[in-house]
Amino acid sequence: MASQRPPNVVLFVTDQWRAKDTGYCGNPVVQTPNMDRLAAEGAGFTRCFVQNPVSTPSRASMASGWYCHVNGHRTMHHMLRAHEPNMLRYFKEAGYHVWWGGKNDMIAEEAIGDSCHDRVQGTGGRKTVNEGPWRPGDRLYHTFLWGEMPENFGMSLGDDYVAQQAVEFIAHPSAEPYFMLINQVYPHPPYAVSEPFFSQYDRAAVPLPVRPPEGFAGKPEILKLIHQRMRMDEMTEDELREMVAVYYGMITKVDRNLGWILGALKEQGAWEHTIVAATSDHGDFAGDYLLAEKNQNTFEDVLTNVPFAIRVPGCRPLAAPSEALVEMIDLLPTLAEACGVALGHTHFGRSLLPLLRAVPCCRSCEGRPPNIASTSSAKAGPWRQRCTPMRGPTRGRTYTGRGWRSSANARKSTAKR
Ligand SMILES: [Ca+2]
Numbered sequence: 001m002a003s004q005r006p007p008n009v010v011l012f013v014t015d016q017w018r019a020k021d022t023g024y025c026g027n028p029v030v031q032t033p034n035m036d037r038l039a040a041e042g043a044g045f046t047r048c049f050v051q052n053p054v055s056t057p058s059r060a061s062m063a064s065g066w067y068c069h070v071n072g073h074r075t076m077h078h079m080l081r082a083h084e085p086n087m088l089r090y091f092k093e094a095g096y097h098v099w100w101g102g103k104n105d106m107i108a109e110e111a112i113g114d115s116c117h118d119r120v121q122g123t124g125g126r127k128t129v130n131e132g133p134w135r136p137g138d139r140l141y142h143t144f145l146w147g148e149m150p151e152n153f154g155m156s157l158g159d160d161y162v163a164q165q166a167v168e169f170i171a172h173p174s175a176e177p178y179f180m181l182i183n184q185v186y187p188h189p190p191y192a193v194s195e196p197f198f199s200q201y202d203r204a205a206v207p208l209p210v211r212p213p214e215g216f217a218g219k220p221e222i223l224k225l226i227h228q229r230m231r232m233d234e235m236t237e238d239e240l241r242e243m244v245a246v247y248y249g250m251i252t253k254v255d256r257n258l259g260w261i262l263g264a265l266k267e268q269g270a271w272e273h274t275i276v277a278a279t280s281d282h283g284d285f286a287g288d289y290l291l292a293e294k295n296q297n298t299f300e301d302v303l304t305n306v307p308f309a310i311r312v313p314g315c316r317p318l319a320a321p322s323e324a325l326v327e328m329i330d331l332l333p334t335l336a337e338a339c340g341v342a343l344g345h346t347h348f349g350r351s352l353l354p355l356l357r358a359v360p361c362c363r364s365c366e367g368r369p370p371n372i373a374s375t376s377s378a379k380a381g382p383w384r385q386r387c388t389p390m391r392g393p394t395r396g397r398t399y400t401g402r403g404w405r406s407s408a409n410a411r412k413s414t415a416k417r
Pocket of ligand 1: 015016054055056281282
């Protein structure tokens with residue numbers, strides 16, 4: 001019956017966009033009208049944290065609901081394999097048409113065929129490598145600050161191609177409900193963007209990056225060493241502002257592409273039966289602590305706190321952005337619950353639907369503000385101890401790392417490790 005048709009899902013994932021440089025999170029300078037609109041029409045979270053500051057561990061966690069250490073997804077080289085659970089395959093096996101555009105960094109080659117129907121990758125334009133203005137030995141060579149690029153800049157063209165292909169699919173969708181993963185590379189460094197985004201921001205109006213503590217006291221030694229190698233302390237104030245302004249331009253460009261997707265869903269009449277979520281796999285230093293890019297296993301907030309907005313049809317918009325602590329591993333159980341997709345493995349995320357529906361998330365929350373959640377992160381807020389975590393499925397098969405078991409035994413086994 002048509003009324004029982006599950007909603008479509010559109011998941012828009014950028015690369016290296018941090019929460020502090022998002023309009024709805026309170027940044028008064030950067031222009032992110034489409035992310036802000038999604039947050040206003042649904043829910044925007046200001047304290048969403050990813051599980052790792054680099055792509056593959058973060059994306060593997062997003063797709064599996066596992067923390068990085070659960071099954072060895074700690075580095076860029078260990079993607080989700082065929083015997084491991086992943087978000088795309090769950091939806092495919094549930095009858096969804098799965099469209100996946102853009103970069104991977106998530107699912108091993110052996111499992112891609114089982115995880116999607118359509119695989120669209122960005123093409124065209126010049127290649128990124130060696131397009132920068134600096135050569136080895138130049139003072140700014142390691143800073144990733146490239147500045148203005150031509151319109152046919154490869155990274156930029158690839159994003160646009162994927163977003164336009166997504167728009168095309170939305171205009172000519174599958175007969176089945178669809179699940180779209182739209183990956184974008186921006187605002188991943190190099191800090192490089194074409195007009196009009198390059199000149200969009202007044203260099204005098206963007207904030208100066210946060211300075212590191214004296215001697216990097218209290219910070220991992222590796223950050224100080226990377227800082228020295230990047231020669232970031234040789235950058236002038238004008239160059240640091242230039243880095244921020246270009247990074248903002250890249251953010252506004254990828255937000256423009258999100259706008260294409262939101263517009264297509266509304267134009268095609270799909271808005272009211274499509275869940276839309278937009279986020280990033282991790283953040284970026286963008287000059288903070290006199291660092292650029294990101295670094296594995298350094299958990300600064302600028303790297304782990306990402307924008308996250310989601311709209312679920314039928315849920316009323318939140319009155320304001322939510323300060324609830326949420327994690328990227330919460331995405332899988334949220335989408336699964338909203339779409340009636342059963343998850344058959346032990347995972348560590350928690351559905352956000354109670355927050356989106358503005359109802360108490362557990363008995364302990366009764367009478368509390370509805371946008372307060374509990375999670376297991378060190379960033380837990382004041383309500384952490386008040387909420388009883390309701391993690392993972394309590395029935396069906398459970399994945400233990402050694403295979404599938406019935407849930408009761410498996411949960412006991414997992415707990416011992
Ligand atoms: Ca990334």
